[in-house]
Amino acid sequence: xxxxxxxxxxxxxxxxxxxxxxxxxxxxxxxxxxxxxxxxxxxxxxxxxxxxxxxxxxxxxxxxxxxxxxxxxxxxxxxxxxxxxxxxxxxxxxxxxxxxxxxxxxxxxxxxxxxxxxxxxxxxxxxxxxxxxxxxxxxxxxxxxxxxxxxxxxxxxxxxxxxxxxxxxxxxxxxxxxxxxxxxxxxxxxxxxxx
Numbered sequence: 089x090x091x092x093x094x095x096x097x098x099x100x101x102x103x104x105x106x107x108x109x110x111x112x113x114x115x116x117x118x119x120x121x122x123x124x125x126x127x128x129x130x131x132x133x134x135x136x137x138x139x140x141x142x143x144x145x146x147x148x149x150x151x152x153x154x155x156x157x158x159x160x161x162x163x164x165x166x167x168x169x170x171x172x173x174x175x176x177x178x179x180x181x182x183x184x185x186x187x188x189x190x191x192x193x194x195x196x197x198x199x200x201x202x203x204x205x206x207x208x209x210x211x212x213x214x215x216x217x218x219x220x221x222x223x224x225x226x227x228x229x230x231x232x233x234x235x236x237x238x239x240x241x242x243x244x245x246x247x248x249x250x251x252x253x254x255x256x257x258x259x260x261x262x263x264x265x266x267x268x269x270x271x272x273x274x275x276x277x278x279x280x281x282x283x
Contacts, residue, residue: 089242090241090242090243090244091242091243091244092211092244093211093244094209094210094211094213094214094244095209095210095243095244096164096188097164097165097188100163100164100165100168101165101167104165104167104168105167108145108167108168108171109145111144111205113144113145113147113148114145114147118272119147122235122273123147123148123151125235125268125270125275126148126202126204126233126235126275127151127152127155129233129266129268129275129277130155130200130233131231131265131277131279132155132199132200133155134155134156134157135155135156135157135199135200136156136157136158136199137156137157137158137160137196137197137198137199138152138155138156138158138159138160138198138199138200138201138202139159139160139161139162139194139196139198139200139201139202139225140152140159140160140161140162140201140202140204141162141189141201141202141203141206142162142163142203142204142205142206142209143161143162143163143169143172143184144163144168144172145168145171145172145175146161146171146172146173146175146176146184147175148202148204149161149172149175149176149182149184150175150176150179150182152202153176153179153181153182156181156182156200157181158181158183159179159181159182159183160183160185160194161176161182161183161184161185162184162185162186162187162189162192162194163184163186163187164186164187164188166186169184169185169186172184189206189218189221190210190214190217190218190220190221191214191217193221193225194225195225196224196225196226196227197225197226197227197230198225198226198227198230199226199227199229199230199231200226200230200231200232200233201222201225201226201230201231201232201233202233202235203232203233203234203235203236204235205235205236205237206236207234207236207245207250207251207254208236208241208243208244208245208246208247208249208250209243209244210244210245210250211244211245212244212245212253215245215250215253215254215257216253216257218254218257219254219256219257219258219259220257222254222258222261222262223258223259223261226261226262226280227280228280228281228282228283229279229280229282230279230280231265231277231278231279231280232258232262232277232278232280233275233276233277233278234251234254234274234275234276234277234278235273235274235275235276236250236251236273236274237272237273238269238272238273238274239272247273247274248274251274251276255278258278260281261280261281262278262279262280262281263278263279263281264276264277264278265277265278265279
């Protein structure tokens with residue numbers, strides 16, 4: 089049965105207390121291939137300022153850092169943030185922060201915001217909040233990149249529901265550049281239109 093409200097820090101703290109890498113970000117062939125695809129979907133070779141929401145233990149963060157002048161990566165669990173900090177300690181352009189988007193907002197603008205396996209943890213109210221935040225925080229000509237697993241979960245939304253609701257919440261602010269459906273996940277890239 090699905091959760092009716094957004095999943096909070098306590099939900100993830102419990103998961104990480106049972107297993108320090110519950111989704112096998114460090115070892116999974118699936119995750120590695122998905123990260124390869126995510127990086128290959130980047131629409132530019134370099135970004136000035138990037139926000140990664142839901143950085144977990146920093147496996148993707150470390151790869152993404154090579155494309156950023158400055159990367160702010162956020163998550164909600166202290167123990168996993170410490171692992172991400174250790175993984176990225178040599179990367180001067182990376183800042184790891186504790187934040188629960190869309191309630192703890194990180195000041196923009198950003199020319200890329202990445203949500204890898206995040207939006208379906210939010211209920212409709214938080215998706216609406218996030219949509220407003222993205223409308224105002226992604227720079228004109230910047231991008232929103234979404235990657236979500238399409239299998240069954242107990243999360244508040246399915247991948248498809250989360251993406252559709254988020255698109256509605258951002259209104260006419262973004263143009264769809266890419267919508268790819270792969271065997272186990274979908275990848276969506278939107279570009280912020282100039283006002």
